[in-house]
Amino acid sequence: MRLSLPAKVLPSSYDLPSYRGRGRTTIISPTVVITGVLSVIYVLAYTYYHYVSARDPTSYFFDKSRAYSQKYxxxxxxxxxxxxxxxxxxxxxxxxxxxxxxxxxxxxxxxxxxxxxxxxxxxxxxxxxxxxxxxxxxxxxxxxxxxxxxxxxxxxxxxxxxxxxxxxxxxxxxxxxxxxxxxxxxxxxxxxxxxxxxxxxxxxxxxxxxxxxxxxxxxxxxxxxxxxxxxxxxxxxxxxxxxxxxxxxxxxxxxxxxxGWNSEEWPKYLFWSLVVWFVLSFGMLYAKKNFWRHVDNISYAAIAFVSGILIPLSIGLHFMAGRQTMWxxxxxxxxxxxxxxxxxxxxxxxxxxxxxxxxxxxxxxxxxxxxxxxxxxxxxxxxxxxxxxxxxxxxxxxxxxxxxxxxxxxxxxxxxxxxxx
Missing domain, CATH: 3.90.550.10 (Spore Coat Polysaccharide Biosynthesis Protein SpsA; Chain A)
Incomplete structure (x- = not known):
């Protein structure tokens, strides 16, 4: 009679140590990965708009030395x-x-x-x-x-x-x-x-x-x-x-x-900025609470970083890029x-x-x-x-x-x- 032994329960993959040769390394936390990737995306977006908005006089990145070229x-x-x-x-x-x-x-x-x-x-x-x-x-x-x-x-x-x-x-x-x-x-x-x-x-x-x-x-x-x-x-x-x-x-x-972003329309800009921030921030909290099986490994610290820093910076970049660039x-x-x-x-x-x-x-x-x-x-x-x-x-x-x-x-x-x- 063949006996079957119960399988050993292994820890989840993000707690599992990884061995490489004789040195031991630990897999990076998903929180660090997510915040790092989003930060890189923001930096790339900033660089992109710094270039494409150079000829937009409503932009923070407007560059007079390039903007007035007589191409046509x-x-x-x-x-x-x-x-x-x-x-x-x-x-x-x-x-x-x-x-x-x-x-x-x-x-x-x-x-x-x-x-x-x-x-x-x-x-x-x-x-x-x-x-x-x-x-x-x-x-x-x-x-x-x-x-x-x-x-x-x-x-x-x-x-x-x-x-x-x-x-x-x-x-x-x-x-x-x-x-x-x-x-x-x-x-x-x-x-x-x-x-x-x-x-x-x-x-x-x-x-x-x-x-x-x-x-x-x-x-x-x-x-x-x-x-x-x-x-x-x-x-x-x-x-x-x-x-x-x-x-x-x-x-x-x-x-x-x-x-451009005319000052008399600031209440409209503020309203929609708050709407975007609210929807994204509370959307992340709702997802963590109700879909924990998929996003439980995302910490509240990551959500706070995205909500308190990346989203406001992204909204600011939207306005810095200029109205004639974005709209x-x-x-x-x-x-x-x-x-x-x-x-x-x-x-x-x-x-x-x-x-x-x-x-x-x-x-x-x-x-x-x-x-x-x-x-x-x-x-x-x-x-x-x-x-x-x-x-x-x-x-x-x-x-x-x-x-x-x-x-x-x-x-x-x-x-x-x-x-x-």
Whole structure:
């Protein structure tokens, strides 16, 4: 008769000593493994966002030395300048058709210190357009000086060839003395608003369906005109669905700096941070209590480490990475009723122009975009934007005079540079 001996009960694997050669080592505790692995993951995530958020101006990791690289705008500047060079050399230029244009594009230009950008701006607007697209667009340029000869580009061949109309201020106009006084007194804000509304009114008189106001230190993406018309059709259909007839503008350029973690929304950020912390922390405690067979080897010390240190650090990293990194604005036509600086490239529907002209204020010390935003807020008009932007700001020498160049250099749309070449 064969006897069977009872099997010897062995300790669980994590209490079992391990032998390696003549030296004795003990298997590492699961608590140490878990906290170590999660810590390494956090360090890797921190390193990852340190790299990918360098071009996000809403991020703690924003790096000016890398962020302003002209990956796409450099190409567009070259293409625009080559286009203008061909025109100056005698190439034929297409003009608008006699019919009312689809879009009147207004560009007000003033002389800047050292460098002029307006020829590049005009070149980028026209380079790459089909003949039918160019014929449906009326290009209206205002040389915004009481004496046009003060503008270095006033007598350039392209200036007399590419625009459909070049406007100058009439010395016999009743506003002429005021224009001179603004120029001599350095009242650039009042003068800028006057220039803007003067050109806006002249574009309105072309009977165009839309009016695009473009500043003279911007550059357009190739194919901007077609994409802008498609976006305008999208806005028009959306407003019809909403049973609304008026909206303020379509933005073709915006600055991402203001589209970050805005301080007035801190209660929302705090609420969701607490929700995430609560769900994860109490989820771990619930799992340990109710599924002890699987997670009993995870100690309360590990849970406390994750809950008290790693989760708060991870939430902090979420905000450090930047809003445009973690929650980028989806591509397409997006509503942008707040934080949509600035006035570099706006397209207005014809219906809103009389309202803007009637509400324009030449006495208040403000900027064009501030004035338009106040009008839109008061009238509860929706504002839209194309994402990614179709225009980039390239001016580093401000038209406003000394002291504004730093701000001019930082007016930048970082996603514009991601356009395919």
């Amino acid at each position: 705008s450099r190409l567009r500047i070259e293409q625009a300048d080559n286009f203008v060079t061909r025109i100056n050399a005698g190439a034929a230029a297409v003009k608008a058709a006699d019919a009312p244009p689809r879009i009147c594009v207004g560009v007000a230009t003033v002389a800047r210190r050292n460098q002029q950008y307006v020829s590049t701006t005009i070149g980028s607007l026209l380079e790459g357009l089909t003949e039918s697209e160019r014929q449906s667009m009326f290009l209206n340029v205002l040389v915004a000086h009481s004496d046009p000869a003060k503008h270095p580009s006033a007598n350039d061949k392209w200036m007399n060839t590419l625009p459909d109309r070049v406007l100058h201020y009439d010395p016999d106009s009743p506003d002429y003395d005021q224009i001179v006084a603004w120029e001599e007194g350095g009242w650039y804000r009042n003068k800028t608003i006057y220039d803007y509304t003067y050109l806006l009114r002249d574009c309105y008189n072309t009977n165009s369906e839309y009016i695009a106001m473009i500043e003279d230190d911007t550059i357009a993406a190739r194919g901007w005109y077609k994409q802008a018309l498609q976006a305008l059709d999208t806005v028009s259909k959306t407003m019809q669905i909403r049973a609304q007839t008026r909206w303020a503008y379509l933005r073709l350029f915006y600055v991402e700096d203001l589209l 980028p604005i989806p591509a397409g036509v997006q509503e942008m009723n707040k934080y949509g600086c600035c006035s570099q490239a706006l397209v207005f529907p014809r219906s809103v122009i009389p309202l803007i002209l009637a509400r324009s204020d030449l006495t208040t010390d403000w900027l064009v975009d501030m004035m338009i935003e106040q009008i839109a807020d008061k009238e509860q008009l929706d504002r839209w934007a194309v994402v990614p932007a179709l225009f980039q700001h390239i001016g580093t020498t401000s038209s406003k005079g000394y002291g504004f160049d730093t701000n001019a250099r930082e007016l930048w749309n970082f996603r514009f540079e991601d356009h395919p070449p």
